[in-house]
Amino acid sequence: MSDTPRRRIPEAALGRLPIYLRILVDLTNDDVTQVSSEQLAELAAVNAAKVRKDLSYLGTYGTRGVGYEVKFLTYQIQRELGLNQSWPVVIVGAGNLGQALANFTGIAERGFHVVGVVDKDESKIGQLVGGVRVRHADELQQIASSKAVSIGIIATPAQHAQEAADSLVRAGIGSIMNFAPTVISVPRGVNVRKVDLALELQILSYYEQTRNNGLRAVETGDSSDSVSA
Amino acid sequence: MSDTPRRRIPEAALGRLPIYLRILVDLTNDDVTQVSSEQLAELAAVNAAKVRKDLSYLGTYGTRGVGYEVKFLTYQIQRELGLNQSWPVVIVGAGNLGQALANFTGIAERGFHVVGVVDKDESKIGQLVGGVRVRHADELQQIASSKAVSIGIIATPAQHAQEAADSLVRAGIGSIMNFAPTVISVPRGVNVRKVDLALELQILSYYEQTRNNGLRAVETGDSSDSVSA
DNA sequence: TGATGTGAACCCATTCACAGCC
DNA sequence: GGCTGTGAATGGGTTCACATCA
Numbered sequence: 001m002s003d004t005p006r007r008r009i010p011e012a013a014l015g016r017l018p019i020y021l022r023i024l025v026d027l028t029n030d031d032v033t034q035v036s037s038e039q040l041a042e043l044a045a046v047n048a049a050k051v052r053k054d055l056s057y058l059g060t061y062g063t064r065g066v067g068y069e070v071k072f073l074t075y076q077i078q079r080e081l082g083l084n085q086s087w088p089v090v091i092v093g094a095g096n097l098g099q100a101l102a103n104f105t106g107i108a109e110r111g112f113h114v115v116g117v118v119d120k121d122e123s124k125i126g127q128l129v130g131g132v133r134v135r136h137a138d139e140l141q142q143i144a145s146s147k148a149v150s151i152g153i154i155a156t157p158a159q160h161a162q163e164a165a166d167s168l169v170r171a172g173i174g175s176i177m178n179f180a181p182t183v184i185s186v187p188r189g190v191n192v193r194k195v196d197l198a199l200e201l202q203i204l205s206y207y208e209q210t211r212n213n214g215l216r217a218v219e220t221g222d223s224s225d226s227v228s229a
Numbered sequence: 230m231s232d233t234p235r236r237r238i239p240e241a242a243l244g245r246l247p248i249y250l251r252i253l254v255d256l257t258n259d260d261v262t263q264v265s266s267e268q269l270a271e272l273a274a275v276n277a278a279k280v281r282k283d284l285s286y287l288g289t290y291g292t293r294g295v296g297y298e299v300k301f302l303t304y305q306i307q308r309e310l311g312l313n314q315s316w317p318v319v320i321v322g323a324g325n326l327g328q329a330l331a332n333f334t335g336i337a338e339r340g341f342h343v344v345g346v347v348d349k350d351e352s353k354i355g356q357l358v359g360g361v362r363v364r365h366a367d368e369l370q371q372i373a374s375s376k377a378v379s380i381g382i383i384a385t386p387a388q389h390a391q392e393a394a395d396s397l398v399r400a401g402i403g404s405i406m407n408f409a410p411t412v413i414s415v416p417r418g419v420n421v422r423k424v425d426l427a428l429e430l431q432i433l434s435y436y437e438q439t440r441n442n443g444l445r446a447v448e449t450g451d452s453s454d455s456v457s458a
Numbered sequence: 459t460g461a462t463g464t465g466a467a468c469c470c471a472t473t474c475a476c477a478g479c480c
Numbered sequence: 481g482g483c484t485g486t487g488a489a490t491g492g493g494t495t496c497a498c499a500t501c502a
Contacts, residue, residue, distance in 0.1 A: 012493055014435060018428040022410060036461065045412050048461095049495055056463055064462045064501045081431050082438030089430070100329030101426065106410050110427045111434060150437050151430070174440050175433040181251060181335050183274050191436040193429050197330065198339040199247040200422050201318070201380070202310050204404040205340060206243060207420040208379050209311030211403055241471055265483065277483095278473055285485055293484045294480040 009080070013054040017077050019044050020051070022110075024074040036067035083111040088149045090173075092164040093156035094119040094127065094134045097179055101155055102130025112151070116143040120160070137167065144171035151175045158182040165192075238309070242283040246306050248273050249280070251339075253303040265296035312340040318380045319372055319402075321393040323348040323356065323363045326408055327384035331359025341380070345372040349389070366396065373400035380404045387411040394421075 009017075023043045027035060037055070041048040055061065055068070061076050062068045078084050089107075091098050094117050101107065102114050117129050118137045127134045135143065143149065152168040154161050154176060161180035168176055175191040178184055181199070186192055238246075252272045256264060266284070270277040284290065284297070290305050291297045307313050318336075320327050323346050330336065331343050346358050347366045356363045364372065372378065381397040383390050383405060390409035397405055404420040407413055410428070415421055 008439075009435075010493070014432060015428075017435075018425070018431040019412065021431070022428075023412075026411075038461085043412065045414065047495075049497090050493090052462060053464080053494080060463070062462050065460045066502070067461065080435065082434040083431060087430075087434055087437070096329050096332045100325050103325045104426060106427045107430065110431065112427070112430055150441075151433055175437045177429060177433055182255075183248065183252075183272065185274065189440075191433060191440070193433055195424055195426065195429055196247070197333060197424065198335045198341070199244075199251075200406060200424055201316075201336065201341055202247040202250070202312060202339065203243060204380055204406055204420060204422055205311040205316055206238075206246075206309065208316070208404045210237075211418075211420075212379075239471075267483085276473075278475090279471090281484060282472080282486080289485070291484050292480065293478070294482045296483065 009057045013057055016044070016046065016050075016054055017081060020054070021074065021077045021081070021083075024070050024077070027070050028074065033070050034067050035070055035073075037062075040068075078111075081111075085111075087112050087151050088115040088147045089113070089151045089153055090116040090118065090140065090143055090147075090149050090168075091153045091155055092118055092137065092140070092168065093154065093160070093180075094121070094124045094129055095155065095157070098153075098155035099129050101153060101179070102132070104130075115147040115149060116140075118143070137164075140167050141171040144168075144173055149173060151177070154178045154180050154184070156180055238286045242286055245273070245275065245279075245283055246310060249283070250303065250306045250310070250312075253299050253306070256299050257303065262299050263296050264299055264302075266291070269297075307340075310340075314340075316341050316380050317344040317376045317378045318342070318382055319345040319347065319369065319376075319378050319397075320382045320384055321347055321366065321369070321397065322383065322385035322389070322409075323350070323353045323358055324384065324386070327382075328358050330382060330384055330408070331361070333359075344376040344378060345369075347372070366393075369396050370400040373397075373402055378402060380406070382406045382408065383413070384408045 020040060023040060037048045037051040041051045044051065058076050058080055061073055089112050091102055091114060098117060102117050107114065114130050114132060117132055117134045118140050119125065119134050120137045124134050125136055150173055152173040154164045156164045158181050161178065161182050161184050165176060165184040165186055169186055169190055176186065178192055178194045181196050184192065249269060252269060266277045266280040270280045273280065287305050287309055290302055318341050320331055320343060327346060331346050343359050343361060346361055346363045347369050348354065348363050349366045353363050354365055379402055381402040383393045385393045387410050390407065390411045390413050394405060394413040394415055398415055398419055405415065407421055407423045410425050413421065
């Protein structure tokens with residue numbers, strides 16, 4: 001059927017597709033073949049209407065009165081996310097974080113493989129990290145083109161992140177995942193996502209502080225607990 | 230406004246405060262003492278109105294016609310986030326990820342210190358990770374109460390994440406950062422944040438796929454920057 | 459009957475635009 | 481004059497509720 005006109009999926013919904021995807025994979029492993037929006041919602045900790053709306057952006061893949069076929073839906077989400085191919089990625093920075101990422105099996109298991117790790121530090125070059133040898137940052141461009149890399153990961157200290165970003169862009173990479181604790185700027189058209197470990201913790205700190213202040217942290221529905229002295 | 234009544238900060242704004250905070254710290258290191266919302270916005274890659282609105286939730290700490298005093302604003306954000314104290318955290322899971330997190334200096338530098346790492350694997354116990362010895366998961370409760378821990382990090386494989394969450398909750402921990410690639414469920418009142426490395430990559434994959442399809446990936450406004458004028 | 463798919467209502471977040479103050 | 485702080489307007493995301501169809 002006319003291959004889906006691929007209307008753009010709203011950012012918020014897009015962010016949940018990988019969650020559904022993983023749940024569906026787990027369900028397959030448990031030999032579950034059908035799932036309802038209600039069940040999916042429960043497993044993903046969201047509400048059922050949201051699940052249905054999110055999935056509706058992909059197309060009409062459910063069966064009214066029945067639910068969704070797990071395998072089929074899995075395939076459709078993977079296809080939409082571009083995960084029916086394995087993306088080669090390069091990691092810039094072979095420190096603790098870079099090494100952890102290179103060794104992180106979850107990456108390899110879910111549609112990505114690390115084809116290069118580079119660093120500027122001579123002492124790191126040649127080390128075996130996650131199955132590949134660390135090479136010099138100057139070789140980035142060469143690695144990227146020879147392996148057709150389009151996704152790069154920045155795992156450098158903050159002060160080298162912009163430099164790393166610049167060299168990734170120069171190497172023709174169009175999508176960057178930034179793990180460095182700083183904002184990088186890139187030319188229009190380059191996609192960036194940022195994960196900041198300390199940043200997330202700092203948000204938890206706020207919640208935890210308000211808890212301790214006796215202000216409700218999340219305030220979900222009813223009262224129930226009275227912290228009074 | 231004297232002592233701000235600490236109205237609740239909207240989630241979206243809260244998520245940006247740590248970004249501003251880091252920028253402010255950097256500015257202090259560069260001996261910058263004043264900053265305008267325009268400049269902050271530039272550095273944080275957001276727009277100036279958003280910066281002002283976000284900061285207005287903290288109180289009225291700027292000076293009209295001038296801008297914000299860097300040091301003072303830094304202090305106010307830290308105080309709001311609860312970062313004028315250093316939070317003890319425990320890490321559950323001493324694998325690659327747990328070790329990387331324990332060793333990650335960014336955590337220590339920004340308001341947190343790791344007081345315990347636990348694992349169920351006997352072979353890991355006793356290992357020195359990030360300055361602390363790995364102890365058995367059964368000791369979690371004891372560690373948590375003796376060190377007054379209120380923030381826990383889950384760095385286990387997916388299949389042990391729920392179990393880790395349960396034991397953190399049992400140990401009286403009220404805020405959990407979940408790095409395992411699965412959704413955990415916790416009692417109401419417990420705060421959870423989730424970081425999933427592969428999930429973020431999968432979103433990039435989608436963007437990258439649309440790029441390659443000739444569809445614009447991000448399509449930011451029009452061709453001219455909103456510079457000048 | 460039972461669960462999907464979706465317009466409509468609602469709610470939160472972003473942006474605008476300007477009054478207010480330095 | 482310049483920049484903050486904020487109501488008002490806009491836009492996007494979530495939820496509701498029901499028509500629709502296997």
